[in-house]
Each structure stands twice: as structure tokens, then as C-alpha cells.
Amino acid sequence: AQSVTQLDSQVPVFEEAPVELRCNYSSSVSVYLFWYVQYPNQGLQLLLKYLSGSTLVKGINGFEAEFNKSQTSFHLRKPSVHISDTAEYFCATSGFQKLVFGTGTRLLVSP
Amino acid sequence: EAGVAQSPRYKIIEKRQSVAFWCNPISGHATLYWYQQILGQGPKLLIQFQNNGVVDDSQLPKDRFSAERLKGVDSTLKIQPAKLEDSAVYLCASSLQTGAFGEQYFGPGTRLTVT
Numbered sequence: 001a002q003s004v005t006q007l008d009s010q011v012p013v014f015e016e017a018p019v020e021l022r023c024n025y026s027s028s029v030s031v032y033l034f035w036y037v038q039y040p041n042q043g044l045q046l047l048l049k050y051l052s053g054s055t056l057v058k059g060i061n062g063f064e065a066e067f068n069k070s071q072t073s074f075h076l077r078k079p080s081v082h083i084s085d086t087a088e089y090f091c092a093t094s095g096f097q098k099l100v101f102g103t104g105t106r107l108l109v110s111p
Numbered sequence: 112e113a114g115v116a117q118s119p120r121y122k123i124i125e126k127r128q129s130v131a132f133w134c135n136p137i138s139g140h141a142t143l144y145w146y147q148q149i150l151g152q153g154p155k156l157l158i159q160f161q162n163n164g165v166v167d168d169s170q171l172p173k174d175r176f177s178a179e180r181l182k183g184v185d186s187t188l189k190i191q192p193a194k195l196e197d198s199a200v201y202l203c204a205s206s207l208q209t210g211a212f213g214e215q216y217f218g219p220g221t222r223l224t225v226t
Contacts, residue, residue, distance in 0.1 A: 043115070043202055043217030044154070090153050098144075098167055099215065101153030 002027045004091045006102035021076040023091035032094040033074040115218035123224045129191035136205030146202040
């Protein structure tokens, strides 16, 4: 079965510093990967997705992710974070028409 | 464009009581999903509808959970009777099409506390 593993439950970072949130996937078939963000008391919002093509995917709010087949990873990066990026970030994979989410990484941005 | 609407936003009930959640998807979206998000975990799909029909309900605890989508628009998720472990946020999402190519749009969720 397809699955994703988010290695860090919480990532603290200072404002304007770069950040990387890690995600590894497990799949034996075509890989579709997603990153979602969940702000406090809100639903999930799609940041970016990889379906095929270029391995570097750019998303909203300055985020990007790189699909690495050899390392089975899809890490999310941002070169300079803002206080407003504080949220829960979920990596997900799609299989048999349904999304399977990781356990989430809480990004805490402090001044 | 209006987003996915859910109500109520918060609900507190005692165990063995029943509860119902309502979802209104984005207009024109044929596919509707209900997810359960337990604290500290990622959302887990409970049931997926394509118009009126159920596509996937393999993870729905059918002895206590039920869901319907009348007329292929609004949907209701019911729990009867509730257990303590049902405490979670229940998210509704909708998409124009199914599969990886159909972006899912999520509502704000209903936070259920069972005491």
C-alpha cells in the first residue's frame, strides 16, 4: 500500500531563515505526491503537487518541493519563512483515487 | 467562488449520544469526501461519494457511522452511538474529478468532543 512518512513532528525556525520539511514515500506504482498546509482552526489547503514531469515543483506562498526517486523523498522547502507560515504541513500520496496523509509536521516560526 | 461549508464548527456530546455533521461542497463538484482527523494524526478518509453513489467506504466504521449524499449535493455524516475515540475533527472536501488529478478543496471542519 502507498504511504508517506514525515520524519519530524515539529520544526522550530526563526523568521527569515530557510526551512525544509521532510517527507519520504513508499510506493510500487506511479507516484503522485502532495503537500497541504493547515492553519489553526482551518481546513487543508493545497500547497503543491507532483504528478509527472519536472522534479522541482513550485507552489504557493514561495514553497517548493523536489521529487527524488532514488531517495524516495519529496521534501518541502522555503528559502525564507515568515511568521505567517506557522502551521501544520501534511505530505500526502494518492493511490486508488484516495489521498493518504502523513502524520504532519508543525512548523513554528518565531521572531 | 464559495468554498466548502460545514456545520456545526464545534460539538460536544456525551458518549452513547448521536451527532450529525453537514457539508455543502463547492458548486459543481461531483466528488465529496469525509475525513476523520484525530489529534496528532493526518486526515483519514472515511467515505468518498461520486455524485449520489459511494466510491469508497472501506474505512467507515459502519456499525456506528453512516453518511448520505442526497441529490448529489449536500452530505450528512452521522455517528450513533458515539464513543470516546470518536473525538476528532471531521473534514469535508470536494473535487471536480476523482483521482490524483482532481484537487480536493477542504472545509474548515467540525471539531467533535465526546465526553
